[in-house]
Amino acid sequence: MLPLAYIAELWRYPVKSMRGEQVDALEVQPDGIAHDRRYAFLSSGAPAGKPRLTGRERAALLRYSASVSANGTEIRTPEGRRFQVHDPALLTYFEQHLPHGNRITLEHDPAAGPYTDVRPIAIVSTETLAILNRTFGRAVDPRRFRSNLLITFTSEANRELTGGNPDLFPEDAVAGHTLQLGATCRLRLLEKIPRCRVVTLDPDTVEPDPALMKHLDRRYGGRLGIYAAVVTSGPVQTGDAVAMASTEV
Structure with missing residues (x-):
């Protein structure tokens, strides 16, 4: 070929x-793709039927980075702080730093496939x-x-x-x-x-x-x-x- x-x-x-x-x-x-969009975050302020954050929250998330290593998926904040994706302290951080102050929860279901x-x-x-x-x-x-x-x-x-x-x-x-x-x-x-x-x-x-x-x-x-x-x-x-x-x- x-x-x-x-x-x-x-x-x-x-x-x-x-x-x-x-x-x-x-x-x-x-x-x-393995490790691609396997996690998502939900917002209590998102519109009905579209729970994965509001428009302003989604835009703010673009300043966060996610990477995968042998230790799992790690999140790096705009200020350089690091959290494991399952760390409850990350959700508290989001609620304090993302727009609106909505309640944020993690979505992760290996059987559901990627959140594309x-x-x-x-x-x-x-x-x-x-x-x-x-x-x-x-x-x-x-x-x-x-x-x-x-x-x-x-x-x-x-x-x-x-x-x-x-x-x-x-x-x-x-x-x-x-x-x-x-x-x-x-x-x-x-x-x-x-x-x-x-x-x-x-x-x-x-x-x-x-x-x-x-x-x-x-x-x-x-x-x-x-x-x-x-x-x-x-x-x-x-x-x-x-x-x-x-x-x-």
Whole structure:
């Protein structure tokens, strides 16, 4: 199989709405990526039917980071304090420091799978980000899009997929196909990802940039990147080849 692309970066987000961690390797499981969005927090002030924090609380959580080690999942606060995710003191800290002062509870159910909004895996290409930077007129931090896989297409594949059109996102052209990553992992590429106001928030300061969402809406129908579902699980690592699967599923 000739490579279409290579994996440039891998990311996981152990806690929903918090900063992720860049890693060299990931284990793709049948329901998604290991340690990706396996924890979430609920707020007593969230709207009925949408308990996972209010809009202001979600934005504030972007200043917290989550990482996984042999000791479990650790949370680092904006001030540099560290808590294990199951530590009751973390909930007390949230209630004192997150907006509104609502009661915060931890959600964790290993049988429920990842707490993703729609699909288990999000992919974007470096070519797509370069197009966005050019059309938007300034560089956009890739972290805004909270993707799991950042891939780089080969120049030949990019030309073939886009027909040489410099404004087309190459990953859009492989929607509906199954790709193989590394030796065993296979992902079915699904629909383009609809973006929400989270992409307007600076990953470091959470300051909003509404112009970015307006640009995405006007130019790209509010969509960037592509969702994927797991066909075959397996390990993937940075530098792995990405190819069209020999047998479509």
